[in-house]
Amino acid sequence: MIYREAGDFKTSYRDDSQTFPIRLDRWGYYAILAVAFGIIPFVINDYWANAVLVPFLIYAIAAMGLNILTGYAGQVSLGTGGFMAVGAYAVYKLMTAFPDVSIAIHVLLAGLITAAVGVLFGLPSLRIKGFYLAVATLAAQFFLVWLFNKVPWFYNYSASGQITAPTRTVFDQAVTGPAASAPAKYLVCLVFAFALAWLARNLTRGSLGRKWMAIRDMDIAAEIIGVNPLRAKLSAFAVSSFFVGIAGALLFAVYLGAAEVGEAFGINKSFLVLFMIIIGGLGSIFGSFAGAAFLVLLPVLLKNTLVGTLGWPTDLAAHIELMIVGALIVTFLIVEPHGLARLWRLAKDKLRLWPFPH
Amino acid sequence: MNAMTQDGYVTADGRQIGPVVMELRNITLRFGGVVAIKDISFDIRQGEIRAIIGPNGAGKSSMLNVISGFYHPQDGQVIFKGQVRPAMKPYQVARLGIARTFQNIALFEGMSVLDNIMTGRLNKMKAGFLSQALWWGAAEREEIENRAAVERIIDFLEIQNIRKTPVGRLPYGLKKRVELARALAAEPNLLLLDEPMAGMNVEEKEDMSRFILSVNDEFGTTICLIEHDMGVVMDLSDRVVVMDYGKKIGDGTPSEVRSNQAVIDAYLGVAHD
Numbered sequence: 001m002i003y004r005e006a007g008d009f010k011t012s013y014r015d016d017s018q019t020f021p022i023r024l025d026r027w028g029y030y031a032i033l034a035v036a037f038g039i040i041p042f043v044i045n046d047y048w049a050n051a052v053l054v055p056f057l058i059y060a061i062a063a064m065g066l067n068i069l070t071g072y073a074g075q076v077s078l079g080t081g082g083f084m085a086v087g088a089y090a091v092y093k094l095m096t097a098f099p100d101v102s103i104a105i106h107v108l109l110a111g112l113i114t115a116a117v118g119v120l121f122g123l124p125s126l127r128i129k130g131f132y133l134a135v136a137t138l139a140a141q142f143f144l145v146w147l148f149n150k151v152p153w154f155y156n157y158s159a160s161g162q163i164t165a166p167t168r169t170v171f172d173q174a175v176t177g178p179a180a181s182a183p184a185k186y187l188v189c190l191v192f193a194f195a196l197a198w199l200a201r202n203l204t205r206g207s208l209g210r211k212w213m214a215i216r217d218m219d220i221a222a223e224i225i226g227v228n229p230l231r232a233k234l235s236a237f238a239v240s241s242f243f244v245g246i247a248g249a250l251l252f253a254v255y256l257g258a259a260e261v262g263e264a265f266g267i268n269k270s271f272l273v274l275f276m277i278i279i280g281g282l283g284s285i286f287g288s289f290a291g292a293a294f295l296v297l298l299p300v301l302l303k304n305t306l307v308g309t310l311g312w313p314t315d316l317a318a319h320i321e322l323m324i325v326g327a328l329i330v331t332f333l334i335v336e337p338h339g340l341a342r343l344w345r346l347a348k349d350k351l352r353l354w355p356f357p358h
Numbered sequence: 359m360n361a362m363t364q365d366g367y368v369t370a371d372g373r374q375i376g377p378v379v380m381e382l383r384n385i386t387l388r389f390g391g392v393v394a395i396k397d398i399s400f401d402i403r404q405g406e407i408r409a410i411i412g413p414n415g416a417g418k419s420s421m422l423n424v425i426s427g428f429y430h431p432q433d434g435q436v437i438f439k440g441q442v443r444p445a446m447k448p449y450q451v452a453r454l455g456i457a458r459t460f461q462n463i464a465l466f467e468g469m470s471v472l473d474n475i476m477t478g479r480l481n482k483m484k485a486g487f488l489s490q491a492l493w494w495g496a497a498e499r500e501e502i503e504n505r506a507a508v509e510r511i512i513d514f515l516e517i518q519n520i521r522k523t524p525v526g527r528l529p530y531g532l533k534k535r536v537e538l539a540r541a542l543a544a545e546p547n548l549l550l551l552d553e554p555m556a557g558m559n560v561e562e563k564e565d566m567s568r569f570i571l572s573v574n575d576e577f578g579t580t581i582c583l584i585e586h587d588m589g590v591v592m593d594l595s596d597r598v599v600v601m602d603y604g605k606k607i608g609d610g611t612p613s614e615v616r617s618n619q620a621v622i623d624a625y626l627g628v629a630h631d
Contacts, residue, residue, distance in 0.1 A: 013506060203490055206485070207483040207497075208487070208490050210469070210477050213466060213469050214469075217468050222466075223448045223449045224448045225481075226544070228449050
C-alpha cells in the first residue's frame with residue numbers, strides 16, 4: 001500500500017518511457033544520489049573508501065561494461081581482465097607522457113583506446129558464438145597480459161616491471177598517488193560511475209540497445225528486420241570495452257596506485273566481473289551495481305564477522321571466507337538464476353500489493 | 359478475374375490492383391544436389407494478396423526465403439520495382455521495404471511486446487550515437503514519434519493490454535499477432551507471411567484473417583502469404599501460386615486454381631495406371 005503506482009497516470013509517451021516511472025522509485029533514486037554526493041564525501045574515511053566504496057564503484061563500472069556486451073548484446077566475454085589492463089596501461093602511458101593534461105581526460109582517452117582494442121578482439125564474434133566466442137576472448141585475455149609483461153615500453157622500462165601512478169590532481173585535490181585523500185578518490189569514482197550509468201541507461205533504452213537485444217535474442221530475426229549484425233556486435237564491443245577500460249584505468253590509478261599486470265588484471269578479474277553480472281542480473285544496469293556490491297561487500301563483511309567478532313585467526317578466516325563466498329554464489333544461482341535484479345523486481349511486485357496477497 | 363493489363367486488374371470484390379511490384383523470373387534454387395525450386399516465375403502486384411500453396415516440401419518457404427534475401431538462387435532474377443535486385447544481405451532487403459514473419463515465431467523473447475514492435479522501426483530511427491548516449495535531441499524525439507506509430511499498430515491489432523508483457527510469457531496466438539505487428543511497424547511495401555495461421559484454432563484463424571484483410575485494406579500493403587488451410591487461402595487471396603516438388607503447377611485466381619487438374623492431382627493424389 002505504501003509502494004504503489006495506482007493514481008500515477010502517464011499522459012505522454014515521454015513520461016511513460018522515463019527511467020523510474022513509479023514515483024517512489026524516483027524519490028528513492030534522488031535520495032541515494034543526494035546521500036552519495038552530499039553526505040558520504042564529508043564522512044568517508046580511508047577504511048571505507050579503500051575497502052568498500054572505491055572498489056565497489058570501480059567494479060560497478062566494469063560490470064556495466066561487461067553487462068552491455070554479455071547481458072544486452074549476448075556476446076560472452078572472458079577478456080574483461082585483459083581489457084581492464086589495456087585501460088590501466090593506457091592511462092599510465094598517458095599520465096607519464098603528458099603530465100600537464102587533466103587525469104579525467106586521460107581516463108576518458110584510456111576508455112577510448114580500450115574501445116578500439118575491444119573492437120579488434122570483437123571481430124571473431126561475427127563468425128562464432130557462445131562458448132567458442134568465450135574461448136576467443138580468453139585468448140585476448142592471455143595475449144594482452146603477456147603483451148604488457150613482455151614489452152618494457154608499456155611499463156616505461158621500470159626495473160620491477162610494475163606501473164606506479166604518479167600524483168595527479170583534479171581541482172587542486174590529489175586523486176592519484178600516495179597523497180590522494182579518501183573523499184577525493186571516492187568522488188572521482190562516483191562521478192565516473194554516475195555518468196557512465198546514465199550513459200548506459202540511455203544507450204540501452206534507445207535504438208542501439210534494441211539492436212543489441214535483438215541480436216542477443218535471435219540474430220536471424222534481427223537481421224531480417226534490418227539490423228546489421230556486424231555493426232551491432234562491434235558497437236557492443238566498443239561501448240563495453242570503453243566502460244571496462246575506464247574501470248581498469250581507475251582501478252590502477254585511483255585504487256591500487258601500483259600494479260603488476262598478471263596479478264592485478266589476470267583471468268581472476270575476468271571471472272570476478274563475470275560473476276558480478278551473473279549474480280547481479282544479466283541485462284540490467286541496477287544488476288551491475290548490485291552484483292558489484294555483493295562481491296565487494298561480502299568478503300569484507302565475512303572478514304569482519306569471522307576475525308573481528310568471532311576472533312578467528314586471520315589465515316583460517318581467509319580460507320573459510322573463500323569457501324563461504326563460493327558456496328553462496330552456487331546457492332544463489334540455484335535459487336535465483338536471474339540474479340539480484342530479478343529479486344529486486346519480484347520484491348517490488350509484491351510490495352505493490354502488500355499487505356494483500358493478490 | 360477481369361482483364362489483366364500492364365497496369366493491373368480489378369478483383370472480384372472490386373478492389374483495384376496495381377502494377378507488378380515483385381517479379382520472380384526463372385528462379386532455380388539448389389542445395390547441393392537437391393533442387394528446392396525449379397525454374398519458377400510469377401509476379402506480385404501492388405495491393406494484392408498473393409498466396410503460395412502446395413503440399414509439404416513443395417518449396418514454398420524456400421521461395422519466401424528467396425524473396426526476403428535469405429537464400430540466393432543459383433539461377434533467375436528477382437525484380438523489385440522494375441529493377442533486378444542484386445544478391446543482398448537480409449538486412450539490406452529489409453531496408454527496401456520488405457518485411458516478413460516466420461513459420462515458427464521469431465520474436466525477441468527477452469523483450470517486452472512494445473520493445474519487440476519498436477524493433478520493427480529500427481530502420482526509421484537515425485539518431486546518432488552521441489544523441490542516443492546523451493538522450494538529447496534526435497534520439498528522444500525519434501523515440502516518441504516512433505512510439506506513437508507503434509501505438510497505432512498496437513491499437514489496430516488489439517494488443518493494448520499486453521504492451522509491457524515480456525513476449526516469452528504470451529500464448530502462441532498472441533505471439534503470432536505480435537510478430538505481425540513487428541513486421542507492420544516497418545511500414546513495408548511488401549509483407550511476407552509464412553504460415554500466419556499455423557497451429558491456430560478456428561477463432562484465432564478468424565482473427566488473423568480479419569487482420570490480414572484489414573492490413574491490406576487500410577494500409578494498402580501488398581501481401582504474399584504461405585498457408586495450408588485451403589479455406590482460408592481461397593477466401594483471402596486474390597491470386598494463388600501452386601507449387602509441388604519445387605515446380606509451379608498452377609497460377610491464377612482461387613477459382614481457376616481450384617479447377618486446375620494438376621492442382622487437384624497434387625492435393626488429392628492421382629491413380630497411376
